[in-house]
Amino acid sequence: MRRRTDHANGPSRRNLLTATGAAGLAGLAVGAGAGHALADRRLGEEIEHALAPARSRAGARDGMPPALRSPTPSQVQLVAVDLRADAGEPTREAARRVLRTWGREIRALHEQGLHTRVEGAPTQGLLPASLGITLGLGASLLDRAGAGDRIPPHMEEIPAFATDRLEPAWCGGDLLLHVAAEDPVVASSAVGHLVGAVAGDVRPRWSLPGFQRSAAAADDPTATPRNLMGQIDGTVNPRSSDPLFGPQVLAAHPEPSLAWMDGGSYLVVRRIRMLLDDWYSLDPGDREAVIGRRLSTGAPLGGGAEDDLPDLAAAGEDGEPVIPRDAHIRLASPENTLGARMLRRGYSYDLGWDAGGHRQAGLIFTAWQADPRTGFTPVQRALDEGGDALHPYVRHEGSALFAVPPVRDGDPWAAHDLFPG
């Protein structure tokens, strides 16, 4: 199988360090001065690499919204809103106003930054920070706008699972803003600006800020990040340059009525609280058995490297499977889910402790796919019905499904086919 490569990401820090070591040896042979110069240059390259996400501008590319680009910025804010308007034509008009306003403002934020739009904005003096804003539409919006016949069957409601502990206030939404940036001030102020710009038309339903490790703090900024449980989270994700990316992530809708989503992606959002005290009371070996991967490297149990294919048939000397029968990766594997696949993007959240002394921290799990019926849903069903060993340590408390339309050149706003004007 072909190995994933993404030349756009440049060399990894690990490679740079290796090269630095070799250069250092060469430097000894030709003199300390030359060695220092070379080491300084390598250090400069490392710093450049770490700062690249802060200095970059994001935005859509090749029709894909910024949320699908990689590497992902370290900060994210998700805000789901409902329209205030009554059903029917008032909702259609309100949707058009909101999408028009957001289309204009998002373009300006991507290209120029907030401080060029708002005098005294908190982003003054900050770099672009890879600010990327992605819009999603909920089925409830189309339904209330009288466009039920244009809801793709892919948006059928996610079934209830026995292990769900959903809070209705943290579910659903007419529209979603997914705002990511390498800096929390850039992300937060963009969200405030966008919601404020349409405040007369929308009512926030739920919101959640999330984060990953920053590129500057990462030993290897290209490595798969870890979640709050300490697991490497996001292995096996396709790069946008992989042949499987399109069939796995991007929707195909040749039907004219659904053309507004042709080339888009369906986003499932799950708010998953982690019971971190319980988790860390387990021995490290037991934590590895729950997931089926090594904590240190992310390699599947029995394997040697993160990208190794899990050997689900491997047995130990005791005859028991090396990857336990209820391990998370076994139950979620394509072999166990009739080939279900999705692009998984996890962000941690940490809201501190609530009044009852419970820590409100966990994972904003975002799953991007061509069709949730052959992506998230069968995987979650397999975990639910298979007795996922991870279940005692997590609570699914929020859930939503959004259609994320493609970003088309020339269209003044997202889903323009659906809400023209």
Place this chain on the structure above:
Amino acid sequence: MPYRHRTTTLAGVALSAAALALATACSAADPVAEADFYLDLSDDPMAASATELATLDGDPWGFTDVADDRLTLLFFGYTSCPDVCPMTMAEVDLALDGAGDAAGAYDVVMVSTDPARDTAEQLRSWLDRFDPSFHGIRGDVDATVEAARDYGIAIDPPEETEGQYLVTHGGRVVVLLPGGEAAGMFDEGAEADQIASLLPALADTLL
């Protein structure tokens, strides 16, 4: 239930594409002869398998029923495969996208090596992820194994032992003539741009 996949190669046809390409090379301008990722059998095509399988609508289907005015790219695989099968179909799909007008000279057929789990609905849904025009074929598993072996592709029936469910898949993509004979094979792992580079020439010389 745990599942496992594996790829096997029939010893009798383990001749490398590179070796055969050397043996049949005729001119530097022939991209098919030069390609070290393609096994050219056009001088002596393998006979069409006489095995009977079925379309996803349940109609009888044989390998001589492939399109009579196009070439067919044939793969033996299964939908629960974690890597090779979806990757192969994605490469073929991309190759056809990159082949321009020549793409119209090809059909794509995947024969399921796991017909018990690959129901007609499952196979159709899985192939639609790549291209709704791709054809799915399924049938008796022993007949499927026999058909694959007729084309030099070694697979075994799914095997369940001690709770393990083992499924095999082919590696190569077979190029079938309108009569179902095999005129060549792309090696496992051939990439989309490699496949696309040969599709016009194969259509020109084989149709």
